[in-house]
Amino acid sequence: MSDNILEEIFIKRSQQKKKTSPLNYKERWFVLTQEKIAYYDFDSDKGKRKGLKGSVDLEKIRCVETVQPEINSPQERMYAFQIIYDEGPLYIFSKTEDVRAQWIKKLKEMVRFNKDLMQKYHPCFWVDGVWLCCQQEVKQAMGCKVLDNKNGFTSNLHLSRRRGSRKPLPPTPTEEKAVRPLPPQPPEAPSHSVGMTVIAEYNYTPMSPQDLELRKDEEYTVLEMSDQNWWKARDKNGKEGYIPCNYVVEAEHGLEKFDWYSKNMNRSQAEKLLKTENKDGGFLIRDSSKAGKYTVSLFTKGGGETSGSCRHYNICTTAQGQFYLAEKHHFSSIPELINYHQHNAAGMVSRLKYIVSNRARPPSTAGLGYGVWEIDPHCLTFIKELGNGQFGVVKYGKWQGQHDVAIKMIKEGSMSEDDFIEEAKIMMKLRHENLVQLYGVCTKQRPIYIVTEFLSNGCLLTYLREGLKQHPTTVHLLEMCKDVSEGMAYLESQQYIHRDLAARNCLVDGNGTVKVTDFGLSRYVLDDEYTSSAGSKFPVRWSPPEVLLYCKFSSKSDIWAYGVLLWEVYTLGRLPYERLNNTEIVDQVSRGLRLYRPQLANEKVYSIMSRCWLEKADDRPTFQELALTVQDLLYELQ
Structure with a gap:
């Protein structure tokens, strides 16, 4: 077909999903297109391609590299290469070094902007439950050799997990210059568009006259996205204003609209929440520690455990992109998978009986309302002293009597204030779940205040x-x-x-x-x-x-x-x-x-x-x- 980029007959090695499964090597007809690499059975006598045996979507590929041949390998298995994706390594053997190099070069070129590329890989085979190169006994163990990024395979993972951009990260400076210019403003997320419909994940009470109220689960139309943290939107009654973009999710995409999905929650936090709820069959879905993966965390009182325990099940994907917890039950989407397991345990300790949610606590906004940078100190209430830092006293307080904030009271003479105030406008736009959010500053009086997000567990x-x-x-x-x-x-x-x-x-x-x-x-x-x-x-x-x-x-x-x-x-x-x-x-x-x-x-x-x-x-x-x-x-x- 005209859209086929490369075609070749290779030997494919079985993936050996279990230690006990035997290795086998079969000739397959491999076809590379813009979307995937597929392999077929074929009739060697007639030279014709037959039925599809499997495929890997290019966007799921995390690494393409050579594999060192095993000792005493036959000649036809000397030129191995590996395609690593969600299911593990796909091992392929070429007849010549030139053909192997051609396929590796083309594949690397086509996947170089994938968002989950690896930094390290295993140069040798996985055989009988062990990596031959480093003797690690976990198939998902991280690689033991650093990839050569100069060989046309530069990792461009964007760490904001659910952004769909393939745009590479800006280069990291090697040295700060004597007079450091202001850093560029964070780039606008390209995966959204004006006119799209979004659903509110949380209630939002307007904090400035330009803000628009959000009501959980209601729909809004995005009108303007010139600010990467605050979008202009319209509600169903025609009222317009600015909303914090991290409070909404696109209506037709993502898991955020489901109460069982707990965004930005780790394993320890999931266990604490499930144990506090203390319901047999209580569950939630969270991001796995590996970007783009998801885990089901489930609380059970079965098995004779008096206080109950938590189990964690990684949601796996097949080569065809279907999702499963139990190997015999595959689903085209995660919501379908959850719906099935709410009625069937299918290999887990319990079915998913009760949704446990952490939706009560909304995320921090970039500023206390759209365009709010200079904060009126009369809107701040000081409650207690938290400590004494490099710049002076830090206090816990409230903004407008209801929003928790931390207030740094800058000791005069401790800071180059004018330079800081200029950059604070840029720093406010930095927003990440693992950075303390800068809300604004009070600069009209002395001492000046820096107002930030308050974190209750302290230093x-x-x-x-x-x-x-x-x-x-x-x-x-x-x-x-x-x-x-x-x-x-x-x-x-x-x-x-x-x-x-x-x-x-x-x-x-x-x-x-x-x-x-x-x-x-x-x-x-x-x-x-x-x-x-x-x-x-x-x-x-x-x-x-x-x-x-x-x-x-x-x-x-x-x-x-x-x-x-x-x-x-x-x-x-x-x-x-x-x-x-x-x-x-x-x-x-x-x-x-x-x-x-x-x-x-x-x-x-x-x-x-x-x-x-x-x-x-x-x-x-x-x-x-x-x-x-x-x-x-x-x-x-x-």
């Missing part, structure tokens, strides 16, 4: 030392690290450098989600003791050699600090290099000293820390790569 450092009521699980610790990595990956994509990433500069909300705060603020500090690397207030314990020796900040110096933050998490808040003073740290870190492996961290977690602490900044990973690595580790634990 991560204090939470690690005092707030964990019980010994944290491996999953819980890793989830905290994942939260920070994804917030920082977003900042990295917006070309923001934090400069002071540490557990003390992260906060924890009432659900246990960790959010990064004070990003970029250290640039406006006027305290010499802080701004000089020789100063006693300088974050020496979180700084790499190039910052300690040359004050050379970049996104890669933030990576180093992230490795130290991981160490803080896995020591439950101990002081890095606790027996050394600042002068000794500068000397010994520059000579190669690194923090030891914490008792709670296994070798895989410590290897992440170690990669963050590589001597050469350019050798350290990006936050995008780290977020993927942590996702993979969490996925193994599910």
Whole structure:
């Protein structure tokens, strides 16, 4: 057919889904089109293609690479390559090196903008329940070899999970210039369009005269999208105004309209919610730790357990794109799958009896109403002091008597105020579930105030030392690290450098989600003791050699600090290099000293820390790569 890009007869290896299933090798007729790679049975005598045996949609491909041949492989199996997608690796054997190279090159070219590309892969085969290259015994285990991104296969994962864009992320700056220009405004999401109908997920009470009220489950028409956080919309009565775009979902797409879907919820939070509800068969659907995947979390009182327990089932997909929990029951959509299992257990410990929802708590908005940047201090009520930071006192309060806020009261002389105020307009537009939201500033009086989202569990450092009521699980610790990595990956994509990433500069909300705060603020500090690397207030314990020796900040110096933050998490808040003073740290870190492996961290977690602490900044990973690595580790634990 005219739309076929490549055709070839290859040997295909069975996927060996179970340890006991025998390996077999069969000749198949492979056809590559713009949408998929399909393979067929064929009549070798007549040279004709027969029935379709399977296919893989190109948009689901995460990696295309060669595979090292096994020892004593026959000649016809010397030139193997692999196509990795949701179901695992599809192993294909070419007759010649040239044909293999042709197919790999073309496939890489066609999938280079896929949103879930891998950073690491397995160079050898999965055989009899083990990876031959690294001996890991979990088929979903992350790869052991870093992909060569210079070989035409650049990963462009966009970390905002449900955006459909294939546009690559902007390049990460390697070094901050002496006079740093204002960063670009975050790009507008291209997957939505003016005129579309959206449904409100939450109620929204207008906070400025230009806002439009939202009522949960009602429909609205989008009229304008010039602001990426606030869309102009019309309700069914013809009234127009601005709405927070993260409160609505497109009417015909997504799981957000279903009460059983809990967006941005991790495993620990799901277990806490289900146990609080305490209903046998209580369930919810949440995002898996791996982007684009979903997990069913189910509470059961069966099996003789008096207090009940939680089970987690990953929703799988077939090669044809159908969804299933039990292998014999496939569905074309996740809502159909949930509807079936609400009536049939089909292999699970229980059917899905009761929807458990977290929809009561709406997300933060980018500002307190459309266009609200300068906040009237008379609208703020101070309730209690939360602490004393670098810039002055931080208090918990209310805006207009009802909205929780945190208020930083900036001590005069501590900050370059004019420069900060100019950039605050840009910083307000940054919105991510793992960043503390900046709501606005009060600049008409002195001291000036910075008004932000309030997080009830306070500082991560204090939470690690005092707030964990019980010994944290491996999953819980890793989830905290994942939260920070994804917030920082977003900042990295917006070309923001934090400069002071540490557990003390992260906060924890009432659900246990960790959010990064004070990003970029250290640039406006006027305290010499802080701004000089020789100063006693300088974050020496979180700084790499190039910052300690040359004050050379970049996104890669933030990576180093992230490795130290991981160490803080896995020591439950101990002081890095606790027996050394600042002068000794500068000397010994520059000579190669690194923090030891914490008792709670296994070798895989410590290897992440170690990669963050590589001597050469350019050798350290990006936050995008780290977020993927942590996702993979969490996925193994599910």
